[in-house]
Amino acid sequence: MTTMTKPAALPSSLPRPPDExxxxxxxxxxPSGLRFLTTVNNTNIGLLYIGTALLFFLLAGILGLMMRxxxxxxxxxxxxxxxxxxxxxxxxxxxxxxxxxxxxxALAVYLLPNMLGARDLPFPRLSAYAYWAYAIGGLAxxxxxxxxxxxDGGWFMYPPLTGKQYSPGLNADFWLLGIGFIEISxxxxxxxxxxxxxxxxxxxxxxxxxxxxxxxxxVVAVMIVFAFPAIIAGTALLEMxxxxxxxxxxxxxxGDPILWQHLxxxxxxPEVYIIFLPAAGMVSTMIPTIAGTPLVGxxxxxxxxxxxxxxxxxxxxxxxxxxxxxxxTMSFVSAASMAVAVPTAIQVFGWIATLWRGKxxxxxxxxxxxxxxFIFVLGGLTGVMVAVLPFDWQAHDTYFIVAHLHYVLVGGMxxxxxxxxxxxxxxxxxxxxxxxxxxxxxxxxxxxxxxxFFPMHVTGLLGMPRRVYTYPAEMGWDGLNMASTVGAxxxxxxxxxxxxxxxxxxxxxxxxxxxxxxASTLEWLPSEDYATRSIxxxxxxxxxxxxxGLAEQVEAGQHYLPGTVSGGRETIATSPIAGKxxxxxxxxxxxxxxxxxxxxxxxxxxxxxxxxxxxxxACGIAAIVATVTWLWGSDTTPPISEARxxxxxxxxxxxxxxxxxxxxxTVIMLVVDATIFASFVFAYIHISMRLEVCxxxxxxxxxxxxxxxxxxxxxxxxxxxxxxxxxxxxxxLPWLALAATGCAVAAxxxxxxxxxxxxxxxxxxxxxxxxxxxxxxxxxxxxxxALAGPYLAARAWSGRLTPSSRATLDNTALIWHYTTLxxxxxxxAVHLMPLLME
Amino acid sequence: xxxxFLRKLIHGTLPLLVWAAHFAGxxxxxAAQCSPAGFAPGSPHRLPLALMTIVALAIxxxxxxxxxxxxxxxxxxxxxxxxAAALTALLAFAGIAWTSVPLWFVExxx
Numbered sequence: 001m002t003t004m005t006k007p008a009a010l011p012s013s014l015p016r017p018p019d020e021x022x023x024x025x026x027x028x029x030x031p032s033g034l035r036f037l038t039t040v041n042n043t044n045i046g047l048l049y050i051g052t053a054l055l056f057f058l059l060a061g062i063l064g065l066m067m068r069x070x071x072x073x074x075x076x077x078x079x080x081x082x083x084x085x086x087x088x089x090x091x092x093x094x095x096x097x098x099x100x101x102x103x104x105x106a107l108a109v110y111l112l113p114n115m116l117g118a119r120d121l122p123f124p125r126l127s128a129y130a131y132w133a134y135a136i137g138g139l140a141x142x143x144x145x146x147x148x149x150x151x152d153g154g155w156f157m158y159p160p161l162t163g164k165q166y167s168p169g170l171n172a173d174f175w176l177l178g179i180g181f182i183e184i185s186x187x188x189x190x191x192x193x194x195x196x197x198x199x200x201x202x203x204x205x206x207x208x209x210x211x212x213x214x215x216x217x218x219v220v221a222v223m224i225v226f227a228f229p230a231i232i233a234g235t236a237l238l239e240m241x242x243x244x245x246x247x248x249x250x251x252x253x254x255g256d257p258i259l260w261q262h263l264x265x266x267x268x269x270p271e272v273y274i275i276f277l278p279a280a281g282m283v284s285t286m287i288p289t290i291a292g293t294p295l296v297g298x299x300x301x302x303x304x305x306x307x308x309x310x311x312x313x314x315x316x317x318x319x320x321x322x323x324x325x326x327x328x329t330m331s332f333v334s335a336a337s338m339a340v341a342v343p344t345a346i347q348v349f350g351w352i353a354t355l356w357r358g359k360x361x362x363x364x365x366x367x368x369x370x371x372x373x374f375i376f377v378l379g380g381l382t383g384v385m386v387a388v389l390p391f392d393w394q395a396h397d398t399y400f401i402v403a404h405l406h407y408v409l410v411g412g413m414x415x416x417x418x419x420x421x422x423x424x425x426x427x428x429x430x431x432x433x434x435x436x437x438x439x440x441x442x443x444x445x446x447x448x449x450x451x452x453f454f455p456m457h458v459t460g461l462l463g464m465p466r467r468v469y470t471y472p473a474e475m476g477w478d479g480l481n482m483a484s485t486v487g488a489x490x491x492x493x494x495x496x497x498x499x500x501x502x503x504x505x506x507x508x509x510x511x512x513x514x515x516x517x518x519a520s521t522l523e524w525l526p527s528e529d530y531a532t533r534s535i536x537x538x539x540x541x542x543x544x545x546x547x548x549g550l551a552e553q554v555e556a557g558q559h560y561l562p563g564t565v566s567g568g569r570e571t572i573a574t575s576p577i578a579g580k581x582x583x584x585x586x587x588x589x590x591x592x593x594x595x596x597x598x599x600x601x602x603x604x605x606x607x608x609x610x611x612x613x614x615x616x617x618a619c620g621i622a623a624i625v626a627t628v629t630w631l632w633g634s635d636t637t638p639p640i641s642e643a644r645x646x647x648x649x650x651x652x653x654x655x656x657x658x659x660x661x662x663x664x665x666t667v668i669m670l671v672v673d674a675t676i677f678a679s680f681v682f683a684y685i686h687i688s689m690r691l692e693v694c695x696x697x698x699x700x701x702x703x704x705x706x707x708x709x710x711x712x713x714x715x716x717x718x719x720x721x722x723x724x725x726x727x728x729x730x731x732x733l734p735w736l737a738l739a740a741t742g743c744a745v746a747a748x749x750x751x752x753x754x755x756x757x758x759x760x761x762x763x764x765x766x767x768x769x770x771x772x773x774x775x776x777x778x779x780x781x782x783x784x785x786a787l788a789g790p791y792l793a794a795r796a797w798s799g800r801l802t803p804s805s806r807a808t809l810d811n812t813a814l815i816w817h818y819t820t821l822x823x824x825x826x827x828x829a830v831h832l833m834p835l836l837m838e
Numbered sequence: 839x840x841x842x843f844l845r846k847l848i849h850g851t852l853p854l855l856v857w858a859a860h861f862a863g864x865x866x867x868x869a870a871q872c873s874p875a876g877f878a879p880g881s882p883h884r885l886p887l888a889l890m891t892i893v894a895l896a897i898x899x900x901x902x903x904x905x906x907x908x909x910x911x912x913x914x915x916x917x918x919x920x921x922a923a924a925l926t927a928l929l930a931f932a933g934i935a936w937t938s939v940p941l942w943f944v945e946x947x948x
Contacts, residue, residue, distance in 0.1 A: 307926055328940055332865055339937065342929065690875070
């Protein structure tokens with residue numbers, strides 16, 4: 001017996017007001033001509049981002065082909081050793097930092113708004129800033145190759161090779177400043193993704209119903225938040241060593257090169273999963289469509305994604321098995337490296353089971369996914385091999401590792417990304433790529449890849465080390481190297497064929513997108529600049545399969561927010577677990593400011609590196625002015641206080657405190673901040689533990705009264721900010737902000753005086769240098785507060801701090817309290833360590 | 839937040855947090871005992887590590903026991919984070935047990 005249930009009423013009734021659609025289109029229209037550069041809509045930024053990342057893929061691929069040409073025959077003189085060093089360093093660096101991370105964020109920025117049913121993610125200007133910073137900084141960084149200034153110390157930049165003594169030129173500085181800067185852009189993207197995924201899902205899209213791809217990106221963004229700070233701290237330390245002669249990594253002055261390896265790989269290993277998990281998320285989204293059946297073990301796969309996130313942070317030291325770490329610590333890491341295979345296997349078995357249960361159509365995405373499974377599983381198996389300590393000691397730094405890492409990264413990321421490009425490209429113009437050309441492209445890529453990289457396992461086992469620019473004929477490596485070179489060019493031919501077809505397809509006229517693969521996720525709803533006409537009410541994990549007629553209803557405006565209520569851009573903020581509508585989130589409009597701020601920041605860092613100080617500072621000032629103008633115009637009183645988003649639902653406009661998306665973004669930024677600080681503290685502890693006596697001879701700490709006085713001043717500043725947060729609309733507010741600023745600055749001056757009187761000299765040995773790094777980091781925060789305090793006062797005096805526009809105050813207060821806590825933690829860490837070591 | 843988001847998030851990932859604490863604790867304890875400043879004859883002492891492992895395994899076992907209904911199949915109304923708590927309790931238990939294997943046969947720092 002079947003029970004008939006009455007279909008639930010739709011949120012908005014028909015007919016819709018006649019001018020509703022026109023107003024919506026006007027609010028979201030993408031500017032044309034040169035003004036396109038002002039666009040901040042994540043869908044547009046996502047396309048630019050994807051295009052730029054693919055450009056870097058091609059450029060780094062050309063570098064790879066140059067390396068393979070050089071290695072094709074023994075004793076080759078095509079490239080000099082110096083040029084080869086720059087080329088392999090740039091190949092790795094560009095592939096990892098300018099292609100792999102950006103393309104996964106780019107695809108997310110492009111796909112997620114539609115997949116989640118949002119008009120846009122919550123901070124479109126931040127996304128635009130992150131994109132332009134990456135594009136401008138990345139292209140300038142790549143151009144260093146043409147001037148012989150490209151970094152040449154390997155993509156993981158180990159000191160002492162990259163220290164001033166062995167790398168006196170600017171090459172290493174470009175890596176440190178350029179990549180550090182691009183990392184910040186990746187973190188900005190991660191904040192956008194976390195807040196977007198948690199707060200802008202369509203009503204009814206609970207965490208359980210959220211697409212697995214969104215889960216993967218949420219996990220990845222959280223990983224970025226905890227992993228990237230380590231490399232930011234590491235690059236800051238190495239640059240400070242090079243610029244100021246603070247000897248963090250110089251062994252004879254109390255430093256330790258292994259410290260760099262810890263910091264680099266604490267970022268570098270999670271990084272592998274930061275690249276792989278988005279691909280895994282895409283695979284989990286594509287496979288059910290290809291098989292025509294829901295994902296098998298969906299919840300187990302989500303659990304496995306979260307488990308991989310945790311496990312991946314315990315694996316950093318498996319890149320350091322030959323660095324002389326203790327046997328027991330290495331054994332722990334070795335065991336954890338094997339354990340991560342379990343949650344990864346859960347995903348692979350889920351995919352196989354889905355394919356098994358469904359009926360597979362061998363389309364282009366299916367081919368590339370099959371290639372992914374084959375290559376990635378092989379890479380995973382060699383991964384388990386190199387997790388075994390004795391094997392790793394033999395294979396370390398040989399071509400076996402080159403083969404392993406390419407099987408993991410190309411298999412685990414490049415093939416799924418190509419599958420994704422085939423799968424999602426029809427979203428742009430409604431045109432699918434040619435299936436016939438796709439088969440050629442796939443077999444060229446798949447065959448070429450295996451011909452290029454499989455022999456490297458053998459070359460490595462025969463003893464060929466990585467990074468040698470040539471080898472003598474008598475080593476017996478020539479045949480294998482020639483095979484690798486031929487394979488690399490075949491692989492490149494496959495990529496070129498894909499590009500040719502992509503360009504050809506994108507030049508065709510626009511046609512209706514429809515749902516060409518019969519997919520179940522929301523990005524296949526009819527979509528324009530404003531995303532979907534109305535925001536769907538989601539009742540299933542596979543809405544397009546389980547909610548018949550959804551596309552037509554959404555297109556007719558029968559769901560939520562079928563127009564613009566405020567006349568501008570807006571979306572619905574929903575609760576993080578149940579996806580219940582909370583408030584109307586008003587979004588910013590297009591603007592030149594993110595582009596100017598990004599160009600200014602990139603110019604500042606890059607020009608400072610080449611000592612063009614005046615122009616660099618001009619760029620820096622332009623960046624600050626653009627950012628302040630941008631901030632000054634945001635957090636304004638909303639034009640309306642309430643918004644009707646359906647027939648029956650009226651939501652408040654904007655939110656305050658912990659209900660606000662900007663509050664959460666600030667908290668996540670502070671978690672990044674705290675992790676960078678923790679990395680500096682780790683450096684201090686690591687260097688201290690190498691000492692026989694702490695503090696080392698000739699160094700001393702200030703008397704306790706100095707940190708206590710500084711702590712009291714910081715606490716007074718935080719107290720003033722707490723009072724300020726309760727003083728909206730009162731005349732005392734700006735004065736409290738200025739008083740808090742005075743306290744913070746005075747606290748830092750007290751710190752400086754204390755360390756100065758104690759005779760802290762960072763150049764004398766690494767221990768003092770690590771304390772100086774911690775104090776400098778606190779100083780950076782005090783500079784930010786010294787700008788934020790007067791800024792708050794100015795906003796208060798100009799009437800821009802009101803009960804309905806108080807996010808600036810709330811978020812600044814958070815930063816203030818964090819700085820206070822950080823100052824206290826700094827003093828505790830610095831003073832407790834010598835006591836613990838007594 | 840009315841949904842108690844953070845609380846539910848911690849509930850869903852608690853077993854993995856236990857795994858992380860156990861791994862970090864083991865690594866730091868051994869690294870400290872094997873550093874130039876902390877080294878003493880007989881380092882690293884394995885008893886505190888073994889005790890830490892037993893406590894961590896007991897916590898994961900208790901979490902898995904608490905989630906036994908979910909592990910037994912649950913139903914369509916079982917919340918995702920409850921599923922995560924159940925599944926990761928098993929994963930974390932296996933992870934801790936496996937990561938601690940070196941304690942049985944590695945005796946010295948070098």
